[in-house]
Amino acid sequence: MRKKILILASLVLILSSIAWITISQSDSTFNESFLNTRFINESEAYKEKNKNKVAMNTSSISMDVTINPESAIRNHYEGTKYPYFILNSNEGILSGIFSLQVNKDTDLKIISLKGNELAPIRLPGDKEWFSNLKYTETGDNMLKIPFEIDISINNSEDILLIPIINDNFFYSGEHSGVIRLVTIDNVKLNKAMIDEQTISDVDIETFHPRPSIKLTDINGNRINEVIREDKLYLSKTWSHLELANIMYDTIVDILWIDEEGKTEIIAENVQLNKNKDFKLEIKNRYLDIMKENTKRQFFVVINNRNQKVLADSEAFNQNKKPTLTTFQLIKEILPTITD
Secondary structure, three states, X not given: OOOEEOEOOOHHHHHHOOOEEEXXXXXXXXXXXXXXXXXXXXXXXEEEXXXXXXXXXOOEOOEEEEEOOOOEEEEEOOOOOOEEEEEOOOOOEEEEEEEEEOOOOEEEEEEEEEOOEEOOEEOOOXXXXXXXXXXXXOXXXXXXXXXXXXXXXXXXXXXXXXXXXXXXXXXXXXXXXXXXXXXXXXXXXXXXXXXXXXXXXXXXXXXXXXXXXXXXXXXXXXXXXXXXXXXXXXXXXXOEEEEEXXXXXXXXXXXXXXXXXXXXXXXEEEEEXXXXXXXXXXXXXXXXXXXXXXXXXXXXXXXXXXXHHHHHHHHHHOOOOOOOOOOEEEEEXXXXXXX
């Protein structure tokens, strides 16, 4: 069975996946080096029967996040379409419900990041924090999982929720498979930030708002995927991460994560330039970590960190750019097979 590419990017998803939250502090502690999974029982998840059965060979998945109104009050910034939320407590905890339309025999893990760090996550009522949540569904349902995230671990204004669906899905990097929330306690948007987001002199018919991600060898040759015994592999050893089809200037962070929540910062504040491909040689110590790791692994590429995402929205609102250009992309790193 050929793996299906997980296609999750749409304007609706992007708009529903970015939120603004006023943050506060808590005394929660979490040891990132201690990776632990919270296994969710069937009685702890909410289910709604799918109106239409979703076949396993579908090319798209429906997912969303709803912020608990007891945790935060919904609001909007001026004329932009992005919502923001003001916390109702001073505990430094954001709570909500993650929704995913699932099929039979679906394994799901949820990881959260605050900025470029693993953020503790748990179910409401838990005393302990975890590096990931895990649930196995055996029916055709709209699955709803309640969660709490400790957002006091650092001062970043970005939260990423990363759903990792069982291995019949391949995260190609072509579309967003990540839900993004942006936290803020004081909007500091100015004209310079908005003007920096301006994109002009482009053909809207051919404009692509996200770069493409590929793994290449030392000579810049793309590494193709191959199928062996119904599983996907990379056809040969790779050493570089390449971002191509860049149609505007932007700055990105590049992270590595595995399915348990282990996280490494590969590169921060990387400048991407319009019409120029970007090629990053991965340091040997990171390649060694990836080679030794037997879990599913991913690159996550994010631009417009913190309040720049609001500047992106406002620039679009002022007709300074043809579309929104905030992205958070996930590229799966497949194991290599050389025969």
